[in-house]
Amino acid sequence: MTDQPGDSPTARSPRDELAALGDEFFAARNAHDPFTATLSGTEGHAHEVPDPSRAAALRHREVLRGLGTRLAAVPLDALTGEDRITHRVLERLIANGIGEITHGLAEFSVSATIVAPQNSAFGALAMTAVDHEGTDAYLERLAGLPGYFDAALRRALDAAAEGRHPLRSGVDAAVTQLDTYLAGDPAEDQMLKPLRGRPEFERARTVVRDGVRPAVARYRAGLAQRLAADARPDSAAGVCHVPGGAEGYADAVARFTRPGLDPQEVHRIGLETVAALREEFAELGGKVLGITSPDAVLTALREDRSLRFGSAAELIALVDGALERARRASADWFRPYPIADCVTREIDPVEAETAPLAYYQPPGPGGLPGTHWINTLHPETRFTYEYEAIAFHESIPGHHFQIALAHTLHHLPRFRQRSTAALTAHVEGWGLYTERLADEMGLYSSDLSRFGMLSMDALRAVRLVVDTGLHHYGWSRERAMAYLRENTATQESNVRNEIDRYIAWPGQATAYMIGRRELVRHRERAQAALGARFDVREFHHELIGHGSLPLAVLDEVVTDWIAAR
Numbered sequence: 001m002t003d004q005p006g007d008s009p010t011a012r013s014p015r016d017e018l019a020a021l022g023d024e025f026f027a028a029r030n031a032h033d034p035f036t037a038t039l040s041g042t043e044g045h046a047h048e049v050p051d052p053s054r055a056a057a058l059r060h061r062e063v064l065r066g067l068g069t070r071l072a073a074v075p076l077d078a079l080t081g082e083d084r085i086t087h088r089v090l091e092r093l094i095a096n097g098i099g100e101i102t103h104g105l106a107e108f109s110v111s112a113t114i115v116a117p118q119n120s121a122f123g124a125l126a127m128t129a130v131d132h133e134g135t136d137a138y139l140e141r142l143a144g145l146p147g148y149f150d151a152a153l154r155r156a157l158d159a160a161a162e163g164r165h166p167l168r169s170g171v172d173a174a175v176t177q178l179d180t181y182l183a184g185d186p187a188e189d190q191m192l193k194p195l196r197g198r199p200e201f202e203r204a205r206t207v208v209r210d211g212v213r214p215a216v217a218r219y220r221a222g223l224a225q226r227l228a229a230d231a232r233p234d235s236a237a238g239v240c241h242v243p244g245g246a247e248g249y250a251d252a253v254a255r256f257t258r259p260g261l262d263p264q265e266v267h268r269i270g271l272e273t274v275a276a277l278r279e280e281f282a283e284l285g286g287k288v289l290g291i292t293s294p295d296a297v298l299t300a301l302r303e304d305r306s307l308r309f310g311s312a313a314e315l316i317a318l319v320d321g322a323l324e325r326a327r328r329a330s331a332d333w334f335r336p337y338p339i340a341d342c343v344t345r346e347i348d349p350v351e352a353e354t355a356p357l358a359y360y361q362p363p364g365p366g367g368l369p370g371t372h373w374i375n376t377l378h379p380e381t382r383f384t385y386e387y388e389a390i391a392f393h394e395s396i397p398g399h400h401f402q403i404a405l406a407h408t409l410h411h412l413p414r415f416r417q418r419s420t421a422a423l424t425a426h427v428e429g430w431g432l433y434t435e436r437l438a439d440e441m442g443l444y445s446s447d448l449s450r451f452g453m454l455s456m457d458a459l460r461a462v463r464l465v466v467d468t469g470l471h472h473y474g475w476s477r478e479r480a481m482a483y484l485r486e487n488t489a490t491q492e493s494n495v496r497n498e499i500d501r502y503i504a505w506p507g508q509a510t511a512y513m514i515g516r517r518e519l520v521r522h523r524e525r526a527q528a529a530l531g532a533r534f535d536v537r538e539f540h541h542e543l544i545g546h547g548s549l550p551l552a553v554l555d556e557v558v559t560d561w562i563a564a565r
Contacts, residue, residue, distance in 0.1 A: 043365035046133035049144030103248030110166035132366030146215035168231035252507030263472035270464025301489035312376035429515015
């Protein structure tokens with residue numbers, strides 16, 4: 001059936017209405033958050049800047065509610081195959097978006113972490129595909145940044161006026177980061193790098209000098225002079241200390257994992273997983289270090305200076321070598337996917353001081369590869385044994401395989417090809433799953449490097465405990481840092497960065513281990529049901545061959561696959 005001008009949505013078939021809803025959702029989401037569109041590799045939004053005001057968020061919520069009402073009128077039993085999956089995925093994404101805006105936890109989140117307004121802007125500009133999108137688009141986005149920073153400050157001030165105050169240490173970290181940025185040479189501003197050597201460079205420098213940097217200075221001054229004095233102390237780090245925060249956190253945990261999973265259960269799972277990992281540290285410690293006390297093993301890993309990098313180049317070489325081994329071994333574990341390449345790049349020094357150890361950027365428009373961004377700042381503080389596991393998680397066979405493959409699934413609606421950020425448990429669960437899978441694949445270069453697998457596992461298990469500890473049980477920032485120190489081998493600077501990230505992004509950190517547990521459960525039940533008919537390559541395709549999915553939908557997909565075989 002072909003719609004004619006003037007046809008109402010109710011005149012469409014259920015399948016056509018579902019397709020229209022998916023397109024409208026994708027367009028609305030990208031228009032509301034064009035930075036995320038850029039980071040997901042979606043073209044056509046490189047000239048846009050988000051409106052971070054509360055009014056804009058509420059308008060977007062009304063759009064989502066309207067889409068949700070229309071989706072509810074599309075009968076699920078009238079759909080089959082991927083259309084049924086699309087209905088369920090869209091339903092979850094709409095509900096997640098409504099919940100996030102309703103509770104507004106980001107309104108009072110001020111930090112120097114990856115989700116801070118300044119880092120969202122810096123990151124989106126650094127990752128814009130200028131050659132494909134055009135320099136005019138880049139210049140337009142630059143020109144929009146002053147309004148973006150002014151609106152971000154206004155929203156934080158409005159939240160504080162309602163008693164929803166940011167954390168003082170987060171404000172101080174943001175001010176320090178912004179001071180570092182503003183102290184830099186304007187001619188070497190990081191936002192000018194994509195246009196260096198181009199005719200438009202001088203125009204860009206004028207925009208940055210006269211518009212962007214003054215706006216950043218206003219934002220910095222507003223944080224220091226208008227928010228810092230009444231900000232929360234570290235003893236009240238979690239959102240449970242903020243009006244409406246407890247309800248918002250429960251919603252966040254459900255959004256980032258699955259509906260029905262409450263913070264108490266997440267905390268319990270975390271405690272049990274940490275205890276089991278301490279036994280693994282003792283076992284591997286006895287084999288490699290001649291030490292069987294978990295605490296002694298963690299101390300040795302943390303304090304042995306021979307386990308640190310000598311240079312950034314050494315770190316990059318180790319990562320590139322690990323990824324090359326993964327490329328060669330993947331044929332035995334995965335279908336041959338026609339996906340973009342993945343490259344390694346270093347995180348900008350301004351961002352690196354408070355950035356995570358690494359993160360992934362999907363392939364961009366115009367054939368750009370995926371990017372494994374690694375933090376090489378102060379290499380002498382970074383552990384050699386951790387970065388193989390990190391590389392497998394962020395690129396091959398982790399995020400890059402899953403996300404780059406999703407970009408090629410052209411039989412699916414575009415929102416399903418590029419919904420990675422919104423379905424965290426599946427995406428991060430897959431990344432964590434592949435760290436252990438890499439051990440099965442024989443990718444770790446030594447037993448010592450297998451400590452990285454345990455160290456990263458421990459970090460994700462601890463996240464379950466400290467995230468819920470902070471935001472549900474009311475832990476202090478120092479108590480959370482102490483627990484992370486006691487149960488992982490991570491360096492001190494990363495202890496601070498990790499805890500500050502959990503404070504700034506409530507609930508997100510719970511997705512990794514909860515998601516991985518589900519994937520492992522699916523594999524165990526598939527192997528038990530299929531026996532000799534179990535094909536690990538086909539199983540992995542079911543896990544990542546439908547785009548990112550809510551955990552409940554993934555459960556149905558695997559159940560149907562087992563039944564069909």
